[in-house]
Amino acid sequence: MPISIKTKLGSLVVVSVFITTGLLLVALRTETELRFITVFSVIATLLLTQFFAHGLTAPLDEMTTVAKGISHGDYTRRVRGADRRDELGDLASTINRMADDLEAVDRHRKELVANVSHELRTPIAALRAVLENVVDGVSAADPETMRTALAQTERLGRLVETLLDLSRLDNGVVPLRCRRFEVWPYLSGVLKEAGLAASQRAVGGSASGPHTRSDVHLHLDVSPPELTAHADMERLHQVVANLIDNAVKHSPPHGRVTVRARRGPYPESLDLEVQDEGPGIPEAERHKVFERFNRGSVPSPHGPGSDGGTGLGLAIARWAVDLHGGRIGVAESARGCRILVTLPGIPPQRD
Secondary structure (H helix, E strand, C coil), X not given: CCCCHHHHHHHHHHHHHHHHHHHHHHHHHHCCCHHHHHHHHHHHHHHXXXXXXXXXXXXXXXXXXXXXXXXXXXXXXXXXXXXXXCHHHHHHHHHHHHHHHHHHHHHHHHHHHHHHHHHHHHHHHHHHHHHHHHHCCCCCCCHHHHHHHHHHHHHHHHHHHHHHHHXXXXXXXXXXXXXXXXXXXXXXXXXXXXXXXXXHHHHHCCCCCCCCCCCCEEEEEEECCCCEEXXXXXXXXHHHHHHHHHHHHCCCCCCEEEEEEEECCCCCCEEEEEECCCCCCCHHHHHHCCCCCCCCCCCCCCCCCCCCCCXXXXXXXXXXXXXXXXXXXXXXXXXXXXXXXXECCCCCCCC
């Protein structure tokens, strides 16, 4: 049972009174002068208080040192004594958690700079090379060359959109514009955009984009065919597009990505899943796949040089699902990875 500092201070007062009373009784029985008893009582009380005060000030001094280090950007130091069962232990645990959070934020900031720099470098270098060849007369400004330049420009635009989505994520809730829509034609359009984009990038010879896999087959399974749902179509597009992007990146050559949609438990609710045939996600990593900048430890089945992205796609997908009040997670699957999304639609009204 935790012992509070108030209890310890009360105990100190009680013990001091007992010591003084005991010495006074000794003085009365042994006829010792009162002044000696008073001196002994004061010394004993001071020693006891000093011992107790050291137990309080030592961790406070350490907390001050750690807090000063944190204020100067040193997030590696931690306060000892977090296992104390009093208010100081709670304070030490809080400071350590704050240091952990700040260290994670600082690490994410550095990863963001590194990831964005890496992502920007490739399309900018490729676009510059194409334009320099055209300007120097090495290559003609034919449609194929322009398609290559356009693909790199589109990649830059997608990266900017991703960073804007991240900014919206950090700045709070984005208002939803939910409405009823037919699931089959909507998802069919999303899959068509993903497949068409991959084909165009393959023709243009670009090694960029959300994904460069034109060999992966996208399959749509909606049941019943007339299924409808109630959601923000733009935000849902972010979810599906990012899940397809992630699934395609981790698919084996000539693999298959399946998007399934079923009716949920509430009116206009939707159960959506995206499944690939890749290596899957180890159970120990499933809890963190939706964290920012997490690229996973499983190597890509189509080569170590493939584009790993910024590690923001699944984080943005979770953000969009959370805006709807839904759920997203990794479901059990005999093969590959299966991401399950549940959107609440229009929950029943409570009386």
